[in-house]
Amino acid sequence: MLIGNIEQFKHLSQFTTLKDFNNHIEMWLAEYKSHFTKSELIALKRLIRFSAKVYGVSTASINTILKATEKDGVGISESTFHRMKRKAIKIGILTVHYTTRKNGSQSSNVWVFNRFTNDTPIDSVQEQKSQSNQAKNDDVNEIANDTPNKTGNHIKTINLNNKRYDGSEAEFTSSRVPKQFVNLVKCFYNKADTIEELWKVVKCATSKLNYTVAEVTSIATDCFRRLIRLVKKGRIKKSIYACFWGIVNKKLDELYFEELYELDFAM
DNA sequence: GTTGATTGTCCATCACGCAT
DNA sequence: ATGCGTGATGGACAATCAAC
Numbered sequence: 001m002l003i004g005n006i007e008q009f010k011h012l013s014q015f016t017t018l019k020d021f022n023n024h025i026e027m028w029l030a031e032y033k034s035h036f037t038k039s040e041l042i043a044l045k046r047l048i049r050f051s052a053k054v055y056g057v058s059t060a061s062i063n064t065i066l067k068a069t070e071k072d073g074v075g076i077s078e079s080t081f082h083r084m085k086r087k088a089i090k091i092g093i094l095t096v097h098y099t100t101r102k103n104g105s106q107s108s109n110v111w112v113f114n115r116f117t118n119d120t121p122i123d124s125v126q127e128q129k130s131q132s133n134q135a136k137n138d139d140v141n142e143i144a145n146d147t148p149n150k151t152g153n154h155i156k157t158i159n160l161n162n163k164r165y166d167g168s169e170a171e172f173t174s175s176r177v178p179k180q181f182v183n184l185v186k187c188f189y190n191k192a193d194t195i196e197e198l199w200k201v202v203k204c205a206t207s208k209l210n211y212t213v214a215e216v217t218s219i220a221t222d223c224f225r226r227l228i229r230l231v232k233k234g235r236i237k238k239s240i241y242a243c244f245w246g247i248v249n250k251k252l253d254e255l256y257f258e259e260l261y262e263l264d265f266a267m
Numbered sequence: 268g269t270t271g272a273t274t275g276t277c278c279a280t281c282a283c284g285c286a287t
Numbered sequence: 288a289t290g291c292g293t294g295a296t297g298g299a300c301a302a303t304c305a306a307c
Contacts, residue, residue: 037273061294077275082297109295 012097012112015055024056027116028093035091039076040084042069044093047111056113178217181224188228198224198244205248219255223247 015021025048036044046069051058060068062081069076088094097110173182173192177199185195202220211219226247227240 039274063294079275079297080273082295083274086297 009057009059009097009110009112010054012110013055013057014113014115018052018055021051021055021113024116025113028091031116032091032093035087036084037080039080040087042074043076043081043084044088047094048113051111051113058111059109060111062109178213178220180217181220184221184224188231197241201241201244202248205245205252209252219248219251223251226251 015024033041043065046065047058047060050060050065050068062078066076066078066081085094085096089096092114095112095114097112171192173186173195177196181199181202182195185198189195189198199220202216202223206216206219223244227244230243230247231240
């Protein structure tokens with residue numbers, strides 16, 4: 001299969017229709033347009049146009065995209081494209097799957113647009129630094145292997161910590177997380193890793209305390225409701241996890257003082 | 268005119284194939 | 288053996304532009 005054959009990467013698409021893709025792009029831009037400069041937006045929009053055939057996926061090389069912007073009469077430099085790419089990855093709009101040929105040399109990227117979510121973990125999406133490091137990465141997700149392209153090369157993609165696109169919907173949440181907590185959280189955050197991360201906060205905060213699983217679950221759900229109230233008020237500026245950590249610890253303090261008070265009262 | 272943000276150019280690097 | 292091509296990465300630095 002040709003490396004440029006976009007059909008090969010159809011399974012990476014997270015959108016059902018072009019309209020669906022456009023809607024999510026609109027939402028991303030409405031939220032994060034201000035993070036990009038004028039030229040960066042040109043680069044992003046050109047890449048979006050290249051991602052229409054397979055909704056939200058493109059295999060266009062950077063050079064192709066740059067040439068296309070030139071044809072549009074608004075040429076931008078490669079550096080600007082890279083700056084846009086870094087920002088888009090950091091925000092979570094975009095995931096880049098790097099491809100290599102069978103011989104190990106680098107080939108063009110596969111650009112995958114993500115669905116819009118409110119819990120975009122700005123700091124959690126890390127960009128891969130170098131191709132040489134990728135080769136050492138154990139998390140190699142081979143696709144279309146043994147499918148030579150026109151030059152006789154094989155291609156494989158290397159998954160760069162891609163937690164956004166790995167099918168991690170709520171139903172894939174670890175069984176260690178109580179169903180009651182999953183059912184509540186998934187109404188707001190439908191990603192398994194988000195749910196597990198929130199549960200990890202609770203487990204960490206209560207690890208040295210003698211609470212039963214039922215009690216911890218009750219604390220977790222209560223704290224999560226507080227978290228959502230803050231989210232809706234727009235009071236969370238940075239990370240929901242940091243905020244959740246604060247809420248859980250505050251709740252544990254309250255419980256501790258309640259117990260102390262009850263003990264005092266009983267004496 | 269100064270300042271800060273934005274943009275573009277240039278360079279080094281990777282890991283291989285291929286031509287000389 | 289050497290140099291070039293491919294398609295990517297990132298950083299330094301200079302030029303340009305807009306706001307004050």
